[in-house]
Amino acid sequence: MSVADVIAIVLISAGCFFFLAGTVGLLRLPDLFSRLHALTKADNLGLGLVAAGMAIYMANPWAALKLFFIWIFTLLASSTACYLISRFAREQAGVTANSGKEDER
C-alpha cells in the first residue's frame, strides 16, 4: 500500500465520519433548523473529503477535475437548497414556533 493510498484512506474515513455525524444529527437533533445546520456540515465536508480522497486514489487529472466540479457544485446546490428550505419552512405558518412540539409525536 503506497503513501497515496494511505492518504486517500485517511481522507475518505474522515469524510465518512462527517456523513455519520450528519445522519446522527438529522435523527437526533430536536428541530428543523438545527437539523439543517448539521446537514450542511455533512454535505460540504463529507463529500469534499471523500472527493479529495478519491481524486488521490484515482490519480487521473481529468477525473480530479470532475470531482472538483462535483464538489463545488454541491456547495452551491446545498447552500441554495438549505436557504430555500429554511425560507420555505419559515413561510409555512411559523415552523420555528412549534416545530419542537410537532417533533414529540
Added chain:
Amino acid sequence: MTDFPTSIWPALLVAVPITFALGTVFFAAAGRMWSGLAGSVATTLVSALAIAAAVREGGLIHHLGGWEPPLGILLRLDPLAAVFIGMTALTGIAVSFYAASYLRSQDDLPRGASLFWPLWLMLWAGLNGMFLSNDLFNLFVAIEVVGISAVGLAVLSGKPPALMAGLRYLLVAITGSMSYLFGVALLFGAYGTLDLTLLSAAVEPGATTVFALVLMTLGLMAKSAFFPLHFWLPPAHGSELPPVSALLSALVVKGSFYILLRLWAEVFGVSLTFAAGQLIGVCGAAAVIWGSWQALNQDRLKLIIAHSSVAQLGYLLMVFPLLILAPGTAVAVASDWTSSAWTAAVYQTLSHAFAKSSLFLAAGVIVIAAGHDCRESLLDLVARRPMTAFAIGLAGISLTGLPPSGGFFAKWMLLKAAIASGQWWWAPAVLAGSFLTAGYVFMILRLAFAPGNSDTENRPVPRGLESAALLLAVASFFIIVPAEAVISFLESSAPFGSAIVPGEGGVLP
C-alpha cells in the same frame, strides 16, 4: 422463411403518415383539417400501392438501417400484415372524411379538438408499424405509440367521464405493455434475440418460456379488452367523440390481437397445450355471452355498441383452441380446420372492424340529429335518416352473422372449424352469441321503425357523415365477395393456415 424481396414500401407505410402528422402541427384548426385529410389520402394511397406490391411479390421486407437481425430490426409485409394494413386504410380513410366533417360541424368542442389530426396520423403510423414489425422490442415501442395516441384521442372531448375512462384505459395500457415487456426481457435473456423469426427457431419449452407466454398474453389481452380484462372498454368507447370510438374499437384493439395471434402461432407453440387453448377459448365464449347480454340491457346506443365490441372480440379468442392440435392429431389431418379457423380469425377481424366503426359513426349522426343517444333518439329513424338507418341495418346484420354478410362468413368458418376438429362445444356459444346479437340489433331496428313523437329533435346533419357510415357498413357486408382471392393470397405464406403444435412441458397439463 423470409425470402421476400426487399422494398421501400414497408418503410413508407410508417414514414408517410408521420410526415403528414408533423405537418399538421404547424397549422391552426382549419389548416390542420386539410393537411390531415391530405395525410389520410396519401397514407391510403401508399397502403394500396404497398399491398399491390405485396400481392405481386408475395410479400416484402425492409432491413432498417441496413442491419440484419438479430442486431437490426426487420419490417416484414407478409400477406397477413397486408390484410390488416388494408383494413386500417379502408376504415381510416372513411373515418377521416367523417371526422373532417364532424369536427367542422360541431361548435361546442374544446379548443384542443383539432389535435385529432396529428394524433390520429401518429396512431395510424403506429398501427402500420405494429403490423409490419418483426421484432419483439420494436413491437413494444409501437404498442406505446398506439396506446398513448389512442388515449390522447379518447380524451379529446374534454368531458369528465371521457377523462376518467381515458385514465383507466391508460393505466391498463401501461400495465399491459409493462407486462409484455417483462416477457420480452425474459425471452431476450433466454435466447439472446428479439427477432420473431429467429426466436421461433430458438425457443424451447421450459419455465421461462411459459412465464413469458403468460405475461405477454395477459398484457396483450388487457390491451385488447379480451374477457375478463375488458372492464375498461365500455366506458371508454362509450364516452369518446364518434370518429374516435370508431377508430379505437375497429383498429386499436385489433392491433394487440394481431400481436397475440402472431406470438402464439409463430413463437410460443412449444409452450402451449391443448388445455391452454381450451382455457382461452372459454374466456372467448364467456365474452360472447356476457358482452351480448350486457349490450341487450343498455339504454344508450353508444353503450350498446361498446358492449357489443366485448362480445365480438370474444369470437376472436375462440379461434385459438381450434388452432392448437389435440394430442395425437396429425398436422396433415388438421389442415382441414386450421385453414377455416384462420379464415374465421381474419374475417371476424375485418367484418367487425368495418361494422363496428360504421355503427359508431351512425351513432354519432344520431347524436347530432337528436342531441342524445338514449332509446328515444332512435324512434322513426327510418323516415328521418334513411341512409343512417340502412347503415345500421347492414352493419347489424353483419355483426349478427346473417348470410350473405362478411360476419356470416366469419362465423360460418368458425362453426365449420369447430365441428371438423371435433370441438363441437364451441358451436353453441357461437350460435347463442348470434341470437343475443340479433336481439339487440333488432331492438335497435324496431325502435328505428317505430313512429316517433313530434317533439323529437331532428337537426341537420352533413351528408358526408352519413355516407361514411354507409360506406363502412357496405364494406363489412360485401367483404365476402373477394373472399376467395383474399384467402388464396393469405395462404401463400405462413403462419396463415398452419396449426400450433404443442410441445412438452407446456403451460397447462
Added chain:
Amino acid sequence: MLWFLHLVVLFLLLTVCAGLVRVWRGPTLADRLLTTQLFGTTGMAILIVLSGALGEPTLLNVAITFNVLAVLLVVCLVRVWTAGKAPKGGAS
C-alpha cells in the same frame, strides 16, 4: 484497497437507511426535503467511491447529473409550494 472502498460504500448505504427514518417520521415537509437533500449528497459520495472501486470514471458523469437535478427538485418544490403565497410568476 478495494475492500476499503467496498466498506465505505456499505457504510454510506447504511447511513442512507438510517436517514430514511426521518423521511418516515417527518414531521414536516421541510424535514423530508432536507433528508432528500442528504440522500442526494450521500448517493453522490457512493457513486464517486463506486466509480473508483469499479474503475469506471464515467460514473462521475452520473454524479454530476444527479447533483444538478437534485437542485432542480428542491427549487421546484419550494417554488411550487410557495407559489400560492408569494407574488405569482408575473401573470398578475
Added chain:
Amino acid sequence: MNAMETYQIYLTASAVLFTTGLAGVFMARHFFRRIVATKIMGAGVFLSLVSFAERDALEFADPVPHAMVITGIVVAVSAAAFALALARRIHQLTGEHDFTTDS
C-alpha cells in the same frame, strides 16, 4: 451466499419489484399512487434487462438491453406524465382522485 452472482441478486429484486408494482396498480386507489406503481413495475422490468446485460458481458456489458432500457424509461416517463396530466385534470373538474364514483 457466495454462490449467488451479482446479476442473480438483482434479478430476484426485479421479480419482487414487478410484483409490488403490479399489486400497487390494482390495489392502490389514488390515481397518483397507481401511476407511481406503474413506474415501480417498470423499474422491475428494466432491472431484469440490465441484469441479463451484465450476465452477458464480455469486454463491456451487452449494449442492446441497455439501449432498450433507455428507450423504455423515456417511453414510460412520457406515459406517466400523460397519466398525471389526466389525473390532475379530472381532479380539477370533478374533485375526484380515485375511480370509486366511476361506473
Added chain:
Amino acid sequence: MSVWIDILLATLSVALAVRCLTAPTLAQCVFLFFAFGLTLALAWARLGAVDVAIAEAAIGAGFLGVLLIDALRDFAPAKEATVEDAEGYAAGGSAAEGSAAGVPLRAGRAALPLLPLAIAAVVFVLLTAEAVLNVRDGGGLTELAQENLARSGVDHPVTAVLLNYRSYDTWLEVGVVLIALLAIFAVGNGGTFARRDHVTHDPVLEPVSRILAPVLFLIGGFLLFLGKYEPGGAFQAAVLWGAMGILLYLAGWPVMTCLPRVWWQVLLTAGFGVFMLLGLAFMSGGGAWFEYPLAHAGNLILLIETLAALSIAAALTAIFAFFHEMHAPDATETPEK
C-alpha cells in the same frame, strides 16, 4: 464484501418501493420514490449500466420527480406541508404509526380480502423469481454489437445500438415524447400558456438561475458530445437542457412565450422530423431507411442527436410549464399551438 453491497441495495430498493406505495401521505410517497430512484441508479452503476444510470437520474428521478412534486399541489392539501399529514379523510389521527405497523394500502370502503391477496402475491413472486432465475444463458448480442462497432460511426456501443443498429426504435421513442406532449395538450385546453412579461425578483432563485442555467446547458452539451465515445447521449443531454428550461421557467423568465409560436413548433418537431427525413434521404440513394453512409455516419448521428435533444428538451419544458399552469387555469392566455 461486494455481494453485501448488492444485497443491501436490492433489499433497500424493494423496501423503498413497498413503503412508497403504502406510505400514508402522498408527500411521503413522492420522497420515498426519489429515494427509490437513487437506489435504482446505484444499482445500475453496480451492474455497469452507466448510460442507464444517467438516464434514470435525469429522467426517472429528475424530470418525473419534478412533475410529481408539481402534482402534489393538486392532490395534497397545502397544510400538509407544515402539519403532519394523513390524507385528510383517511385512516384517522395516527395514520403514520398505524401504517408503519404494517397496515397496507388504503383499503377503505372496498376492503379487499387481504390474506388471499397476500398469498397470491407471494406465489406470484416465487413463480416470477423461479422463472427469472432459471433463465438459460442466451448469450445476448454483445459479440455482434462489438464486431459491427467499426461500421456504426461511433465508438460507444450503447450509442451505436440507439442511433444506428436500432435507430428505428429510438426514432419512434422521440415520437412518443411528442405524442405525449400533444396528448397532454389535448387534456387541457389545446396548449396555451400564460404570458409573462416581466421577471419576478426572487432574491435567490434569480441569481441561481443565472448561474445554474448556463452550467446545465454546458453539462448537457458535454454529455451529448461524449455520447460518441462514452456513456451519455441525446436523452441525457435533453433532460439537462429541459431542466434548464424548467429552472428558467420557475425563476420567472418568460420561457414559453419568448419565442413566436412557429419557432416552438419547429423546435418541437425538428428532432423527430429531421431524424426521419435524413433516413429517407439516404434511402432514396438505394439504401435502407436509417442507413447512413459510413464516411458521414458519425457526424450525421451527432446532428440527429443534437436536434433530438433540442426537441425533447423543448417538449419536457413545455410539459412542465403546462403542468405548472394547470393549477391556475384563469391566467391570461395566449394561443401557443
